[in-house]
Amino acid sequence: MxxxxxxxxxxxxxxxxxxxxxxxxxxxxxxxxxxxxxxxxxxxxxxxxxxxIVRKLGYPRHPEVAMGAIGEEGVRLIDTDLVRHLGVTLTEIDAVEARERDVLIRRAAALRGDRPPxxxxxxxxxxxxxxxxxxxxxxxxxxxxxxxxxxxxxxxxxxxxxxxxxxxxxxxxxxxxxxxxxxxxxxxxxxxxxxxxxxxxxxxxxxxxxxx
Missing domain, CATH: 3.40.50.2020 (Rossmann fold)
Structure with a gap:
């Protein structure tokens, strides 16, 4: 379809x-x-x-591949098997998460304004x-x-x-x-x-x- x-x-x-x-x-x-x-x-x-509001955590060398995701309320999910298989370091994960968390916060403010969830x-x-x-x-x-x-x-x-x-x-x-x-x-x-x-x-x- x-x-x-x-x-x-x-x-x-x-x-x-x-x-x-x-x-x-x-x-x-x-x-x-x-x-x-x-x-x-x-x-x-x-x-x-x-x-x-959620954000995919893309694999640094191929961002379209999701190695996890984050969401509001401090939610964080990591595909540990994939991360281990790809050899992604904790430093790389933290860098991607920090960048995506910033986008998430800005998007929440843009979409909700002052309204609470x-x-x-x-x-x-x-x-x-x-x-x-x-x-x-x-x-x-x-x-x-x-x-x-x-x-x-x-x-x-x-x-x-x-x-x-x-x-x-x-x-x-x-x-x-x-x-x-x-x-x-x-x-x-x-x-x-x-x-x-x-x-x-x-x-x-x-x-x-x-x-x-």
Missing amino acids: MFDDRVDAGRRLGAHLRNLGVTATVVAGLPRGGVPVAAEVATILGAPLDVI RNLAGASILIVDDGIATGATASAACLVARKRGAAEVIVAAPVGGSDAVQRVRGADRVICLEQPAGFQAVGEYYRDFGQTTEAEVVALLEKTNEHS
Whole structure:
């Protein structure tokens, strides 16, 4: 299955989740690309939209390879087996984490402003991204949700690899609309996979929540 763009993917995913009977107190997109998908899902499910901010920790010599992820609330996940296999040093990990933590803090300020994160105590949260490549950022987001008191955590995405879905940690359930054989990259399943800007994320948060 090919998706036209993230809006199309969100509508298809939202319809699938509704048919499965999935409900959520909050739908949280992973900025930036996951938010347009999550906005459509939130509208279909009639739930408020929020964000959980996470960052991939890329392998220094091949940044597209995730050796872990970080998130709000001080969350940090490291793929120790991969790090050992690649021979990454603690100094290299710390340097990547420091850089990504700075981006995370600035992004949180840009997207939330002075608003505190939504209270998730006892909530059922649906975490949505535009795809699951390694499961690292989704796992970090699950830990953030748990630290904020979420009682149930569901992860959903339009597309992902079956192995990556199995590696998502901290979720009660992982739902992937499409799990194609030979999956390599999320962007291969979108006709339009352009960058989502922070301004677009802010606008979606305001638009989706204006009546909530």
